[in-house]
Every structure is written in C-alpha cells, then in structure tokens.
Amino acid sequence: MTGPATRPVLGAQLPLVQLVDVWKTYTAGEVPVHALRGVSVSIFPGEYISIVGPSGSGKSTFMHILGCLDVPTSGRYYLGGTDVSHLDEDRLAEIRNHRIGFVFQQFHLLPRLNAWRNVELPLIYAAVDRRARRARALAALEEVGLANRANHFPNQLSGGQQQRVAVARALVTEPDLLLADEPTGNLDSRSSADVLAMLAELHRSGRTIVLITHENDVAAAAERTMRFRDGRFVGDQESAA
Amino acid sequence: MSWLDTVRSGLEAIASHRLRSSLTVLGILIGIAAVILTVGLGEGATASVNSAISALGTNLLIVQPGSSSTGLVRGGFGSLSSLTYQDAQALANKVDCPDIAAVAPQVSTVGTLVAGNQNWTTSVYGSTPSWLSVRGRSVQVGTFFTQADLAHDANVVVLGQTTAQELGLFSPIGQTVDIGNIPFSVIGVLSSAGSSSSTNEDDMAVVPITTAQDELLGSSSVNTIYLEAASRSTMGAAYEEATDELLALHGITNPVDADFNITTQSSLLQTATSVDHTLTVLLAGIAAISLLVGGIGVMNIMLVSVTERVREIGLRKALGATPRVIRRQFLVEASALGLAGGLAGAALGIAGTFVLPHFISNHISLSGSATAGAVVVAVAIGVVFGVYPASRAARLAPIEALRSE
Known part of the structure; x- marks a missing residue:
C-alpha cells in the first residue's frame, strides 16, 4: 500500500502522540497484572498506524490510554505536547470530545437516533448549537458517502453503512487522532474492504489514524504496523507495498 | 451540553420506553391524586362541620x-x-x-x-x-x-x-x-x-x-x-x-x-376540628406512603434504565460526556417522570373532587396549595429517587460500559 502519504520525517515535526515508559497495572485480587510494561512510542501527524497483537497482549489497554479512556499507572502521555497522563475525568472527557474520534467494532450507534443524529452526538457535548450540529453532521455523512441515508435509523442500514456512520461520528469534531478498534471485526469481507478503503482515503486527506486489529491483512492496510506482545512493542515495521 | 439538549435527550429516552414510563408515571399519579383527594376530603369535612357549628353561632x-x-x-x-x-x-x-x-x-x-x-x-x-x-x-x-x-x-x-x-x-x-x-x-x-x-x-x-x-x-x-x-x-x-x-x-x-x-360552642368546634384534623393527618399519611411507593418505583425504573443503557452511557462518555452531563440527563429523566405523574395526578385529583361528591355524600374541597404542593412533591420524588441511579450512571467507567454486551 503506497500513496502520496505525508510520511513525517522524524525530528522535523513534533509528535502528535508521545508515550514515555507507560505502565498500566491492574490489581485483580492479590496478583498485580501488568497490561502495559513500559511502552514508549511516538506517532506523528498524518501517520496511519496499525497495532496488532494477540488478545491479552495489551493492545486494547494501549488503545484505551491512547484514547484517554484510561490513564497510565506510571509514565507520561503527551498529546499534542500536553501531558494528559494525570488529568481528571472531566478534562479527559473534554479531550476525548475535541481531539479523538473513536470507531468501535460494534459500531455503538444509538438505535433510537437516525444517522445524522448519531453523528451529531459529540457536538452536543461540545456545546455546538443545533443548527451548526446538523450542518456538520450532514457534511460528515457526505464525507463517508452516506448523505442520502441521513434520516435512516441504524437498523435500516447494512453493517458497512453503520460503520461508515460511526466513522462520520468520529470525524465530525475534526479530531487530531482517529482511533479504530477492530473496525472490520463485525463486517463481511466486502464491507471490510469498503471501510478500509475509506480509512485509506481519510489518511490520504491528512488524518492521523491508529487502527487496532488482530488480522494481519487488515493491519497491512496501514503504512506502519506495530506489534504488541505481553504488554510491550515487539516490532515496528513499514508495510511492504 | 445545553439544558435544552439535556431535556430533549431525557424526553426521548422516556418516549422510547413508553409502557415502562407510563407505568412509572401511573405509580406517582395515584399517589398524587390520593393526596389531593384525601386532603380535600379532610378539608371538606372540616369546612362542613365548621359551617354547621357557625350556624349555631360560634361566638x-x-x-x-x-x-x-x-x-x-x-x-x-x-x-x-x-x-x-x-x-x-x-x-x-x-x-x-x-x-x-x-x-x-x-x-x-x-x-x-x-x-x-x-x-x-x-x-x-x-x-x-x-x-x-x-x-x-x-x-x-x-x-x-x-x-x-x-x-x-x-x-x-x-x-x-x-x-x-x-x-x-x-x-x-x-x-x-x-x-x-x-x-x-x-x-x-x-x-x-x-x-x-x-x-x-x-x-x-x-x-x-x-x-x-x-x-x-x-x-x-x-x-x-x-x-x-x-x-x-x-x-x-x-x-x-x-x-x-x-x-x-x-x-x-x-x-x-x-x-x-x-x-x-367553641369547645364543640375545637373537638370537631381536632377530630377532622386527626382524620386528615391519617389520610394524608396513607397518601404519603403511596407517594413513597411511587418514588421507589421511579428509582427502580431508573436503575433498570441505567443497567439497560450501560453501553449507551459508555459511548456517550467516550464521545465526551462528562459525569455531570450523564448525571444531569438521568436526573432530568427522573424528574420528568415525576412531573408527568404529578400533573396527571393533579388532573385526576381535581377531576375527582368534582366527580366523587356525586357518588359519596361527603363534600371534597379543592385545595390549591395541596395541589401545587403535590406536583412539587412529585418532581422532588423524581429528583430524590433519581439521584442514586443517576450517580451510578455517572460513575460508570467508559471502557467497561462499552465492553458490556
């Protein structure tokens, strides 16, 4: 997979994400479980990275910390130069709202809201007024090619379409970072290809994307793949085109 | 999140569970109507005894x-x-x-x-x-x-x-x-x-x-x-x-x-009034218990609602909803249920004060303060019994909430 990607030149640009020796430890019962064991990584604006690893490797924990859904036990996480590793819940919510877009394996669309009202949700929490919310939600749907499905409810859409609505919801706030957690896990191969093509397209337009998967062929869609095992990075490779 | 959006979101959640919401409202409605009718019955009895005694000359x-x-x-x-x-x-x-x-x-x-x-x-x-x-x-x-x-x-x-x-x-x-x-x-x-x-x-x-x-x-x-x-x-x-x-x-x-x-005659009046007062307190006590039961109904429904919507809450948090916003949304839902029950109960109670005297011999007074008070109490019940479910919803960790099936 090639393309006119804005491949950053290391050192020439400030990293968007910088993790420094991040540990995450859960104490379930007597034995502490180290989900992350000293992860350090930098992600630059415009990168398209895939994270692969078997279940239990810590890649989900990594994504939660990256998405500010959780904070590290120790270590530092700089997002856009700001240390976000010890913020309180309200500040984390604000960062999730403004800087991060999530795409989940189960889509997580609200069934009683139609497509554009699902897409506008993050804007409600950003206190954008109703008229602007609608305009931006429709624009985001346009971007994922679903402008004509704006008034459809999730159960009236195919899996692939639902995931595209979810992508539109992730994009609507113009986030710095798009986090996709197994976005193709619930899709057939055609819809998967569809969604991956869309992510590639978003990458081409300059967005920073982190894709988490356990499937190697999905991971290959990204320009750089990081392998996780036992809470550590075990390899960092450029995808062979 | 603006109050308007919070209220709209709360009302949509209520509307999406019509049967459950209306049963909850029914619980409060009965309590409120009972309060209005019993207070009215007590006041009506007091008023008729008073006027009978006044006719004899109270002074x-x-x-x-x-x-x-x-x-x-x-x-x-x-x-x-x-x-x-x-x-x-x-x-x-x-x-x-x-x-x-x-x-x-x-x-x-x-x-x-x-x-x-x-x-x-x-x-x-x-x-x-x-x-x-x-x-x-x-x-x-x-x-x-x-x-x-x-x-x-x-x-x-x-x-x-x-x-x-x-x-x-x-x-x-x-x-x-x-x-x-x-x-x-x-x-x-x-x-x-x-x-x-x-x-x-x-x-x-x-x-x-x-x-x-x-x-x-x-x-x-x-x-x-x-x-x-x-x-x-x-x-x-x-x-x-x-x-x-x-x-x-x-x-x-x-x-x-x-x-x-x-x-x-005043001793007679005092006796009659105190008897009526006791009766009113007794009836109001029964009505208050039915309100309490209605309130517990609200809490029950709100807890079910929180449990059922764990994923939704997790998603909303992931998208940037703060705990306060989540708590507020559930409180709005609970108090809207209370308000609906209160208004419907007040309507039923007021209708009852006009209709019931045709079937029973007692006079029922319509007490404005009792009616207004009952509606306020209904909303308060929604809020009070909504606090616990709402704070539970607000405390949910987004990761676990999203993971639940």
Missing part, C-alpha cells in the same frame, strides 16, 4: 340555671329556676359587660298550635328581638317582633317553616294561630336553618318573652340566656363579665356556689 355563650338539689337528689343543669329576664337585661348593660354584644333570654315550652281545623304540637320559645341575630336566624317573609311588642305583651308569633306547613298555612302572614287557646297573630316565617342532629330548627314558634311568661307560662324565670360575644377573641372576657355580673346579681360570693352554668 355564643349559653347561660343555663344551675342544678337543684332536693334532699339527696340532684337535678341536672337547668333544673333550678335561678335565671330571670332581669338577669338578661343586666347582662345587656354595656358598661358592666362591654364584651357582650347581644343578649337573648329564652323561655321554652311545648304547646299545641291550632290554625283553622289543623293542629300541631311543637316547641314554643319566648325571647327578645335580638334572638334572631344571636341564634343566627333570619325571617323569610313578614317581620320579627320588636321591643314595642315586648312592652305591650303583644300576641304575635313567628313560625318556623315546617310548623307553618304542618298548620296548613301557605300565606301565613296575618293569620291567627291559637297557642293554648290564646290567639296569636302570625307576623313572620323564619328562613330554613335545616335540622341539627337532635332538633328540627324549622319546627318552632317564637313569641315575645313577656307574652310567653305572662300568658303561656305564668312564671318569670328564664330557661336559657344566649350571649353573643363581640368576636371570637373576646369570648373569654365575655365569659368573665357574665360570670361576675350574675354572681353579683344573685348575691353569691364563692363562684363554686354559682346557681348557673355557662357553656360555649
């Missing part, structure tokens, strides 16, 4: 002769003949008794009235013109007798409505009625006062007290002296003045030896 003091003792046999109150018309005139003295507004001595006997070929036996009262105001009565047709009639021992009579009917007098003014073979001229008919528990207030004949004493009784004693205090607050003072005046008139130094007895 009334009733002076009756004391008890007589013949050997060891003691008669009851009124068995002495210790009160006289002169006592009544002394009590009417504004200098000695400034707090007594009106005085009406009354003698009573039972007499057979004859008009044409009809006869009817009833109570015959002798009194003064102030009897009318003191007993809270009025004349429907004709006039009441005057001070001049008293001075002349005039043979005039005022009839109760029932008495006039029983005598077959349909235009009684000017007709002659014999009482104990003495002819009286009918000058008026009293307005209806209804019947109290023991006596029919519309079945009586009233004549000037002087006429009654001289021609019907042949005695100068008085059975009862009605005193009207200037207001309810001066009843105590009027009571003291009457006691002192009568003790002095009768030459009695020790009040224990008093040959008369003064009673008031």
